Amino acid sequence: MAKIRSKSMKHSFLIGFLAFILIVAEWMAVPVTSQAATNLAAGKSVTSSGHNDVYVESNLTDSNQGTYWESVNSAFPQWARVDLGSISSVNQVVLKLPAGWGTRTQAISILGSTDDSNYTTIANSAAYTFDPASGNTVTIDFTSVSVRYVKINVTSNNGWPAAQISELEVYGSTSPTPTPTPSPEGTYEAENAALSGGAKVNTDHTGYTGSGFVDGIQAVGAAAQFTVNAASEGSYNVTLRYANAMGSTETVSIYVNGAKFKQTSLPNLANWNTWSNKTETLTLHAGANTITYKYDAGDNGNVNYDYITVESAGSTPTPTPTPTPPSGNDTNLALNKPIEASSTVNTFIAKNANDGSTSTYWEGPAAAIPTR
Numbered sequence: 001m002a003k004i005r006s007k008s009m010k011h012s013f014l015i016g017f018l019a020f021i022l023i024v025a026e027w028m029a030v031p032v033t034s035q036a037a038t039n040l041a042a043g044k045s046v047t048s049s050g051h052n053d054v055y056v057e058s059n060l061t062d063s064n065q066g067t068y069w070e071s072v073n074s075a076f077p078q079w080a081r082v083d084l085g086s087i088s089s090v091n092q093v094v095l096k097l098p099a100g101w102g103t104r105t106q107a108i109s110i111l112g113s114t115d116d117s118n119y120t121t122i123a124n125s126a127a128y129t130f131d132p133a134s135g136n137t138v139t140i141d142f143t144s145v146s147v148r149y150v151k152i153n154v155t156s157n158n159g160w161p162a163a164q165i166s167e168l169e170v171y172g173s174t175s176p177t178p179t180p181t182p183s184p185e186g187t188y189e190a191e192n193a194a195l196s197g198g199a200k201v202n203t204d205h206t207g208y209t210g211s212g213f214v215d216g217i218q219a220v221g222a223a224a225q226f227t228v229n230a231a232s233e234g235s236y237n238v239t240l241r242y243a244n245a246m247g248s249t250e251t252v253s254i255y256v257n258g259a260k261f262k263q264t265s266l267p268n269l270a271n272w273n274t275w276s277n278k279t280e281t282l283t284l285h286a287g288a289n290t291i292t293y294k295y296d297a298g299d300n301g302n303v304n305y306d307y308i309t310v311e312s313a314g315s316t317p318t319p320t321p322t323p324t325p326p327s328g329n330d331t332n333l334a335l336n337k338p339i340e341a342s343s344t345v346n347t348f349i350a351k352n353a354n355d356g357s358t359s360t361y362w363e364g365p366a367a368a369i370p371t372r
Contacts, residue, residue, distance in 0.1 A: 039171065041168055042061055042063050043062075043063070044082050044084055044085060045082070046060050046061055048071065049077075051069060052070045052162060065098060065166050068097065068165060069163070071154070071163040073160075075162075076154065077153055077155045080151070081149055082151075082168055087204045088146065088170075089146050090144065090145060090171065091142060092140065092170070092172065093150065094137060094170075095130075095169075096136060096169070097164060098136065102132065102159065103131050103159075106154055107126070107156040108152055109121060109124055109152070109153045110122050110142065110150065111151040112145055112150055113148065113149040113151070114205075115148075115215070116148075117302070122147070123140050187209070187210075187308070187309050188227075189211070189306075190213055190214040190307055191214060192210075193224040193225055193305075197223050197295070198217075199215075199216045199217055202215045202304075205272045205273050205304070207243075209241075210306075213305060214305040217305070218295075220295055220297055220299075223293065223294035224292065225291070228288075228310045230286055230310070231312070233284065233286045235282070235283055235312075235314070236282055236311060237280075239278065240279075240305065240308050241275050241309075242305055244266050244302075245268065245269055245270070246268060248268055249266065250265075250266050250268075252266070252301055252303065253296035254280060256289065257289055257290055263299060264293075266303050332356075344364065348361055348363035
C-alpha cells in the first residue's frame with residue numbers, strides 16, 4: 001500500500017506541475033497593451049481641424065468612452081492633435097469609440113512633433129476596424145519616438161462621413177526635463193519678460209538658460225517685453241540669444257521704450273537645440289527702460305528667445321562747459337597781484353592800477369606813447 005501511495009503522490013505532483021506550466025505559458029502569451037501604466041494624454045489640451053455640433057475635441061482626453069469627437073462632416077481628411085505638455089518617448093496610441101456603437105472602419109495615420117510645426121509620420125495610414133466585440137478599441141503600436149505633440153489623421157470612415165473617436169490615449173514614458181544651463185551674470189531671462197500675442201514659456205528643447213525659453217512667436221503681435229535698467233543715458237549693446245531652425249533667416253522688430261527702433265534679422269541655425277546671439281546698439285535712458293522683441297507686420301517671426309544682455313557700448317564723454325564771461329559782480333582776479341609798467345610819472349606808479357582804489361592811478365610819460 002505504501003508503494004501505491006507513493007506512485008499516486010508522484011502522479012498528482014506531475015499533473016499539478018504541468019497545470020502550473022500551462023497557466024504561466026498562457027499568461028505570457030497575453031500581449032502587453034502598453035509600456036506605461038499612465039495614459040500620457042489624459043486631461044491634456046487638444047485641438048482639431050474642426051468639430052460637428054457638440055462633439056468637441058476635448059472629449060478625446062476626458063477619460064470617458066461615452067463622449068466622442070466628431071469632425072466636420074463630408075470633408076476628409078480631418079485631424080486631432082494632443083499636446084502632452086513636454087517631450088515624451090511614446091510607442092503606442094489607443095483609440096476608442098463608444099462601446100455600444102456598431103462596427104466601422106476608419107483609415108488613420110499617426111504623426112508626431114516636438115514643436116507643433118514640423119511633423120513626421122510615426123505610424124503609416126492603415127484601415128482600423130472598431131468592433132464592439134472587442135470593446136470598440138484599436139491599438140496602434142510603433143517604434144518608440146520622442147515627441148510632444150501627437151496627431152491622428154483620418155481620411156475615411158465607412159460608418160459615417162466624418163472622423164469619429166471617443167478617446168485618444170498615448171502611452172510611453174515622459175522624458176526628464178533637461179537640466180537648464182545657468183544664466184550668465186547680468187542677463188534678463190525671456191521667461192521673466194512680459195509676454196503677449198501667443199508668446200509663451202516652454203522647455204521642450206535643450207541648451208537654454210534659466211527655467212525655460214519663450215516660443216509661440218508665430219503670429220503678428222506676439223512679443224516679449226523686457227524691463228532693463230541703465231546706469232546713465234547712452235548707447236548700450238543689447239544681445240538677444242535666440243534659436244531658429246526654420247530653414248531661413250527670420251525677422252522680428254525691436255522696440256525701445258515703446259518706439260520702433262528697427263527690424264532685426266536672425267540667421268538660420270542647425271536645429272532647435274542650437275542657440276546663437278544677435279547684438280544691436282540701442283540708446284537707453286538713465287533708469288528703467290523697456291526693450292521689446294515683437295512679431296510685426298512685415299516680419300516672419302517663428303523664433304525662440306532665451307535671454308538678452310545689456311552692456312554699455314562705451315563711456316559717454318563729458319561735454320566741456322562753455323566759459324561764462326565774468327559779470328560786474330564777479331571777483332577781480334588781478335586785485336593786488338604783482339604788476340609792472342614800461343615807466344611811471346611821479347607817484348603815479350603801476351601798482352595803483354590794481355590796488356582796488358579808483359582814487360589812485362598809474363600814469364606813463366606824456367611824450368612816450370605807447371606805454372604799457
